[in-house]
Amino acid sequence: MYVFGLCNRLHSFLAILCGHYELCNGLHSGIRVPRLPVMPxxxxxxxxxxxxxxxxxxxxxxxxxxxxxxxxxxxxxxxxxxxxxxxxxxxxxxxxxxxxxxxxxxxxxxxxxxxxxxxxxATPTAPSDLRDDLMVRLRADAAIGPLGLQPELRRRVALHAQKLAAYRAIEARDFPQSETPTRDAALQRHILLLGVRYEQGWLDWTRDALALLEHWDGTAAGDSIPA
Structure with missing residues (x-):
């Protein structure tokens, strides 16, 4: 549950940074947030x-x-x-x-x-909820038995690793540690770091999910967990 909550919070914060509006269905964290349209x-x-x-x-x-x-x-x-x-x-x-x-x-x-x-x-917004079909597939796997989700998990591992590498390359190119950052550069890098942490979190979680399925369902000959 902690990992699900962490991914949820990361996804919500990432959406807020890019200005994502969601419909608010009442109270969130004790603060009433108005119902707002999707950000243009x-x-x-x-x-x-x-x-x-x-x-x-x-x-x-x-x-x-x-x-x-x-x-x-x-x-x-x-x-x-x-x-x-x-x-x-x-x-x-x-x-x-x-x-x-x-x-x-x-x-x-x-x-x-x-x-x-x-x-x-200046207008308050509500954090967006995590919506990912992989979570539903894994719940279905838990409910009705092995669904053979290992190939999809391996594909997700590769995608998150690719995006993480892209973010790291941008950080090295645009925000060299040898330079003293300006205020706007510091904020831009901070946004980028959330993307880094988001992808790293998903990468770690997906690898763990794959290892869990391999533990319970076995590993096909020649298969391995992506590094």
Whole structure:
């Protein structure tokens, strides 16, 4: 139960960091949180544009490598949202300073957009609950007998190890220990560290689950628990 609770808290905190809203069904930890809609992509995009004014193409590429790790959006969704944000008066755009060689437009956040982002950031949210079909599969395995989940667990081990390695590479590249961090860099690294801990927690837990099944159900010839 401790591991389930730990994964739940990590998942919830990760969702809060990326601005994820969930419907609140009453009280959470003794604090009444209002029922709120799902966070629009607009807030994530405005955050990225405040970091650097960008064309839609450049914004989408940067988003994939930063906020997109915690708040996924397709490039088509980003372009559509930029148009809605501009129509709402939250951002504006101007021709890229390339002498007219391209049709790129560079987007920036206006005062109205900054005010909207400030209002959203000050609004309380409810932590999201963990929803993962693997938990249901394992409960089903416990209820009706061995379901042969070892291959899926091995696949999950590989996926979590891959994501963990990617986060570690970003940390080494963007936050070298030889440099004294600024406030914004320290906050960005702290968010990244939650991703590191989240993936490490899932990796450890999944390996333990695989070892548990191998203990009770046996290991097929040639199979082993991934390192």
């Amino acid at each position: 992509l607009a807030h994530a995009l405005m955050t990225s544009l405040l970091e650097k004014a960008s064309s839609g193409y450049d914004l989408a590429r940067r988003f994939d490598k930063s906020i997109g790790f915690f708040w996924h959006a397709t490039h088509q969704q980003i372009y559509r949202e930029l148009a809605r944000m501009e129509a709402a008066g939250w951002i504006d755009s101007m021709a890229a300073p390339d002498g007219g060689r391209t049709r790129k437009r560079v987007y920036r956040v206006l005062d109205a957009g900054r005010d909207e982002l400030l209002a959203w950031a």
